[in-house]
Amino acid sequence: MDTRTPTTVTATAIETVSRSRTVDRVVRGVATSDGAGVKLTRVLTQNLQRRLDPFLMLDAFGTDNRDDYIGGFPDHPHRGFETITYMLAGRMRHRDSAGHEGLLENGGAQWMVAGSGVVHSELPEQEDGRMEGFQLWLNLPAADKMTTPWYRDVPARDIPIVALPDGGTARVIAGATHGIAGAVTRPVTEPLYLDVHLPAGARFAQTLPAGHNAFVYVYRGEIAIGEGEGRAVVEAQRMGVLDNTGLGDGVVITASADARFLLIAGAPLNEPIAQYGPFVMNTQDQIYQTLADYRDGRFAKIPAENHG
Ligand code: MN
16 A cells, blocks of 8 residues: 655645635535445535536535445446545445556545446445545546446545645645645546635635536535625535526635635536436436346446455
8 A cells, every 4th residue: 555645735825816706505415325225415416417517416425434334335326427436534446347556545546437338336445433524426428428437446545635735734625726736637627626625714716717517515514605794604515506697707615613624616617417316318218228228237347356
């Protein structure tokens, strides 16, 4: 195991926001379970897919109780989008039908483009202790839905940690902040995925392209989003959906208490969304085709050597 620790880098640019976006609505996630009984909170639910295009789902999980996660996510398929799993604590083994395998652990991420289809498993590689993290689903443009699947393991040491000019840090999983490019860059949807840690009182600014949809999920402490009259408090375990009126050129966030939050933004695809469980296409006919392909074994099987 590589034990190199992530490197903290100094910001090389200032994010200048002259008018902050405001919070359109505060969303409380829905407690649910998925896979083989894994307890989680579905923060971004299906009814927000159009509003938060290109993002399809955000699940948050965090527990010290092994019974909440030990079943993991045995073999299941995906087609038509990308999954980004970001692990704060715990160890999860990933295997997929494209022949990839990886171990996801403390502070690391895995970026998977399901494309034309994968069957994979995501199973805890620990018997007890804390498991905490997030899984985000990012849509693929219609033209790329049947692209060849790929997967990239992003260990914590490859995720830059930016020391912010006004205090705190930002882990740059995708996109860029304060002049520092993140671990992953994606075309078309141009996702920004930051994990920001702020001490109480610190102020954080991030420019955002006017047309991009954006949201903040607070997982520790409490923050205020916006400035002046548009300021809104968002507590832990809440998502603040940022306005998309085009009036703001970014977002300004102040920590009311020591806080940690995800800031996620991306360019909308403005294409039809047809979802059936783990398949996200553009039309019902494509969903029927997907179900037939899966039923008839036209998704690749997990190679034998990748079965533990
Ligand atoms: Mn999966």
